[in-house]
Amino acid sequence: MDLWFSEYHQDGVKLSINVEKEVYSEHSEYQHIAVLESKEYGRILALDGELITTEKDESFYSEMVVHVPLNTKADIKSVLVIGGLDGGVLTELEKYPTIESIDVVELDQRAVEVCQEYLPQSKLAFQDERVNLYIQDALKFVRRKENAYDLIIVDSANPFGLNESLFTREFYGNCYNALTDEGILINQHANGFYQEDVTALRHISDRLKAVFPVNTAYFTSVPSYAAGYLLVGFSSKGITPEESTGLAGQFDIQTQYYNDQIHRGAFYLPNYIKEMLTSET
Amino acid sequence: MDLWFSEYHQDGVKLSINVEKEVYSEHSEYQHIAVLESKEYGRILALDGELITTEKDESFYSEMVVHVPLNTKADIKSVLVIGGLDGGVLTELEKYPTIESIDVVELDQRAVEVCQEYLPQSKLAFQDERVNLYIQDALKFVRRKENAYDLIIVDSANPFGLNESLFTREFYGNCYNALTDEGILINQHANGFYQEDVTALRHISDRLKAVFPVNTAYFTSVPSYAAGYLLVGFSSKGITPEESTGLAGQFDIQTQYYNDQIHRGAFYLPNYIKEMLTSET
Numbered sequence: 001m002d003l004w005f006s007e008y009h010q011d012g013v014k015l016s017i018n019v020e021k022e023v024y025s026e027h028s029e030y031q032h033i034a035v036l037e038s039k040e041y042g043r044i045l046a047l048d049g050e051l052i053t054t055e056k057d058e059s060f061y062s063e064m065v066v067h068v069p070l071n072t073k074a075d076i077k078s079v080l081v082i083g084g085l086d087g088g089v090l091t092e093l094e095k096y097p098t099i100e101s102i103d104v105v106e107l108d109q110r111a112v113e114v115c116q117e118y119l120p121q122s123k124l125a126f127q128d129e130r131v132n133l134y135i136q137d138a139l140k141f142v143r144r145k146e147n148a149y150d151l152i153i154v155d156s157a158n159p160f161g162l163n164e165s166l167f168t169r170e171f172y173g174n175c176y177n178a179l180t181d182e183g184i185l186i187n188q189h190a191n192g193f194y195q196e197d198v199t200a201l202r203h204i205s206d207r208l209k210a211v212f213p214v215n216t217a218y219f220t221s222v223p224s225y226a227a228g229y230l231l232v233g234f235s236s237k238g239i240t241p242e243e244s245t246g247l248a249g250q251f252d253i254q255t256q257y258y259n260d261q262i263h264r265g266a267f268y269l270p271n272y273i274k275e276m277l278t279s280e281t
Numbered sequence: 282m283d284l285w286f287s288e289y290h291q292d293g294v295k296l297s298i299n300v301e302k303e304v305y306s307e308h309s310e311y312q313h314i315a316v317l318e319s320k321e322y323g324r325i326l327a328l329d330g331e332l333i334t335t336e337k338d339e340s341f342y343s344e345m346v347v348h349v350p351l352n353t354k355a356d357i358k359s360v361l362v363i364g365g366l367d368g369g370v371l372t373e374l375e376k377y378p379t380i381e382s383i384d385v386v387e388l389d390q391r392a393v394e395v396c397q398e399y400l401p402q403s404k405l406a407f408q409d410e411r412v413n414l415y416i417q418d419a420l421k422f423v424r425r426k427e428n429a430y431d432l433i434i435v436d437s438a439n440p441f442g443l444n445e446s447l448f449t450r451e452f453y454g455n456c457y458n459a460l461t462d463e464g465i466l467i468n469q470h471a472n473g474f475y476q477e478d479v480t481a482l483r484h485i486s487d488r489l490k491a492v493f494p495v496n497t498a499y500f501t502s503v504p505s506y507a508a509g510y511l512l513v514g515f516s517s518k519g520i521t522p523e524e525s526t527g528l529a530g531q532f533d534i535q536t537q538y539y540n541d542q543i544h545r546g547a548f549y550l551p552n553y554i555k556e557m558l559t560s561e562t
Contacts, residue, residue, distance in 0.1 A: 006297075010321055011299070011320075011321070012298060012299030012319060012320050012321040013296070013297070013298055013299070013321050013322075014296075014297050015294070015295075015296055015297075016287075016294070016295050016296075016297060017293060017294055018292070018293030018294070038293060039292075039293050040291055040292070040293040040294050040475070041294075057474075060551070191504075193338075193504050194321070219502075221500075221502070221508075221509060221510050221551070222509075223472075223474050223507075223508040223509050223510075225509075227502075227504040227509060228502060228503075228504050228506075228508060228509010228510055229502050229504075229509055229510075255552055256551070256552055256553045257551040257552060257553065258551075258552070259549075259551070259552050259555075261549035261550075262549050262550075262551060264546070264549065265545070265546030265547075265548075265549030266546075267546075268540075268542035268543050268545065268546030269542075269543075270341070270502070270537070270538040270539075270540070270543060271536055271537055271538060271539070271540050272537045272538065274540075
């Protein structure tokens with residue numbers, strides 16, 4: 001059987017991956033959940049038809065959203081991950097013995113269960129005793145927190161549909177309050193290439209600027225994502241990224257993508273992206 | 282009509298772009314040449330079914346293969362471009378008044394003619410009086426040159442089929458002889474992500490190391506290319522890249538992608554690519 005999973009990166013652009021089999025699929029209360037097996041990308045998680053993560057390149061994303069803030073000046077002990085059900089981000093966080101607690105908030109219990117059953121990394125990641133899972137609406141969860149986290153990672157899909165509330169000014173304001181003074185908010189900014197993503201990027205950037213004094217973004221290559229890359233937003237109350245502190249090296253943390261040079265270079269953005277991030281909409 | 286142009290990035294992975302119309306196509310003596318019009322990527326040039334360049338992201342490639350060497354210490358006056366029929370690389374080169382001559386070698390006269398007719402940038406680029414076009418086999422052309430060029434840019438497609446001779450040790454040796462002492466060879470290294478490209482990358486890297494004392498590679502994001510990025514090889518007899526000299530800024534050269542930070546940051550490669558470039562095959 002010649003089976004292809006196609007994801008539209010834009011109306012007239014799609015990436016298709018040949019699939020050996022659909023390992024699992026269901027319609028949960030919230031969304032369609034699918035786990036696919038492919039030769040080129042390994043196991044793939046798709047939610048509502050959108051590619052969330054693949055075995056082959058998930059570390060390019062997970063390492064960059066974790067090691068960049070962890071190797072910034074801030075002394076990070078308490079972390080909140082919103083989403084993160086596939087376990088990639090948790091796996092990277094757990095490499096730091098300096099982290100004391102990791103709260104994970106996810107809306108869809110079934111999605112968590114499916115990931116734990118079909119993605120080996122997810123099962124392992126949730127076994128770390130520092131991890132506390134909350135099946136809740138993230139907006140409501142964050143609203144109740146104050147001065148509680150040194151790092152919040154919004155490990156969500158694109159800012160459409162189910163995840164829209166995670167890209168609002170209200171949500172960012174709640175994150176601000178939930179963070180400590182030296183806290184960092186990491187969230188995905190889509191790419192700056194296709195028109196739909198450019199519009200999303202500008203909205204996210206404007207809303208963050210209305211809440212946080214420090215806002216920047218950095219680049220990571222993720223071949224299975226639209227345009228082959230993702231911009232990751234870095235917001236804080238004062239902390240700036242700059243040079244790596246080398247903490248990952250101190251703990252001899254092994255990475256496929258991240259290193260101290262990439263830490264710095266990821267913030268050097270192409271002109272067309274810099275212009276988008278600085279221009280008013 | 283629902284018309285799609287699909288390019289296989291690997292056996293089980295393809296990128297498809299919705300096409301408004303096929304503007305032109307022919308089988309020349311050497312290859313199939315097609316010009317397509319698309320909403321999302323603008324005009325597309327495909328040779329033997331392989332996407333060569335698109336209006337939307339060609340500058341990400343062209344700027345990086347030109348401005349990186351031009352903003353390196355070397356004083357570049359004489360340039361050889363192998364391929365380059367779409368005009369993107371020529372356009373960027375021509376922005377430097379310090380360049381005195383640009384030789385362009387292309388095998389397929391028809392491909393040049395089609396580009397000049399259907400890609401506005403190509404027509405304009407070949408009108409610059411510093412440009413001399415040679416319709417010849419590049420391997421033979423370079424063999425006769427000695428100490429003639431400060432910069433050689435191999436602006437070719439992937440190292441398969443028609444272009445295979447441009448990725449041999451013999452060709453690289455000829456380039457070495459054709460370059461001045463401070464000369465630089467720029468050539469495309471594919472990506473380091475899909476298996477077929479990894480194999481190609483390792484072969485190219487090994488062959489270059491057998492000829493040039495200085496070999497490195499840098500990253501550029503090109504969304505329409507396989508894996509969404511390209512590695513560009515930088516080889517020389519002694520010159521190393523490092524910081525930008527700022528020459529582009531002196532001439533107030535406008536760019537969509539390149540800037541002085543990107544010049545430096547593009548050489549900061551992810552671990553998995555660094556390992557490929559340094560390991561022996």
